[in-house]
Amino acid sequence: MSSSPPHQQQPPQLVTTLADIRWMEPMGTTEATNPTTTSASLLNGRHQRMLAWLGTGRVGQYVQRLVTDYATSCKDIAVGMRQRPLRAIAYGSALASLIFTCKSNPDEAALRARLAQFRQQMLLIPASIHNTRADKRLEQYTNLLNGNRLELVDFLFFTLLVERKFDKRNNFYAANDTTTRDWPWTELWLNTQDIGAFGRFWILERSFENCDICQEEWESPEATKH
Numbered sequence: 001m002s003s004s005p006p007h008q009q010q011p012p013q014l015v016t017t018l019a020d021i022r023w024m025e026p027m028g029t030t031e032a033t034n035p036t037t038t039s040a041s042l043l044n045g046r047h048q049r050m051l052a053w054l055g056t057g058r059v060g061q062y063v064q065r066l067v068t069d070y071a072t073s074c075k076d077i078a079v080g081m082r083q084r085p086l087r088a089i090a091y092g093s094a095l096a097s098l099i100f101t102c103k104s105n106p107d108e109a110a111l112r113a114r115l116a117q118f119r120q121q122m123l124l125i126p127a128s129i130h131n132t133r134a135d136k137r138l139e140q141y142t143n144l145l146n147g148n149r150l151e152l153v154d155f156l157f158f159t160l161l162v163e164r165k166f167d168k169r170n171n172f173y174a175a176n177d178t179t180t181r182d183w184p185w186t187e188l189w190l191n192t193q194d195i196g197a198f199g200r201f202w203i204l205e206r207s208f209e210n211c212d213i214c215q216e217e218w219e220s221p222e223a224t225k226h
Contacts, residue, residue, distance in 0.1 A: 101157045106196040108152050111161075114201065115141055118208055125212045132216060137207040140193075152196075153188070159196040162188060 081088040118138055122130065141161075144150035148167045153160045182190070194203040 098157070101198065104197075104199040105154070105157060105159055106199055106201060107154070107159065110199070111141070111152070111196070111201060111204075112145070114204065115145075118204075118211075121208075122211065129212055129214045129217075131208075131211045131213055134208045134211040137204060141204065144193075150193075157197070160188065160192050161194040161196065161201065163191045163193050165191075 115138065118134070122134065122138065141150065144163060148169065149164045151162045151164055151168070153162055194201045196202070
């Protein structure tokens with residue numbers, strides 16, 4: 001009777017696959033070998049904590065309340081517009097008018113451009129029939145702008161052209177002494193030369209009406225005799 005061969009102990013198998021190698025690596029080795037993944041995970045963690053803080057903290061609560069209030073107001077406005085359409089049209093028209101007035105408020109660039117147009121217009125008209133009022137207004141605004149003495153006071157919906165006694169860059173005592181000057185609103189009222197609104201300066205435009213008609217010729221005694 002033959003005896004079976006004795007049990008032989010199998011030698012340990014060697015790790016030959018890449019998956020086994022990664023499985024046998026200690027914890028943290030993979031993250032250490034890939035710094036990009038580590039930094040990305042840290043950033044994602046910070047973003048998540050920040051979003052969680054914004055969602056549950058005071059800032060998040062404030063934003064949520066603000067959004068809720070605005071949403072409720074918009075819903076109330078929509079319901080009110082349906083119930084009272086005439087009032088909604090009136091309010092909408094008033095708001096559109098205010099926006100248009102604000103957008104069409106002229107500035108210094110518009111004033112200079114308009115003066116340049118008037119100069120070209122007056123060059124095409126013979127000097128003998130120039131309107132004296134137009135010439136004086138054009139000369140006045142040009143001298144004030146060149147002397148830096150014309151100040152544009154913007155009131156959002158209209159602009160006032162205010163004449164200053166001195167140059168803005170003047171450092172003389174008389175120009176900066178508040179005791180010798182009038183009350184600011186009094187100076188504004190007394191020295192206002194023009195008002196700008198709806199894309200035009202009204203006194204300037206009015207001065208150039210009939211700019212090719214010399215009023216002195218019609219008012220002279222010789223003209224009245226004929």
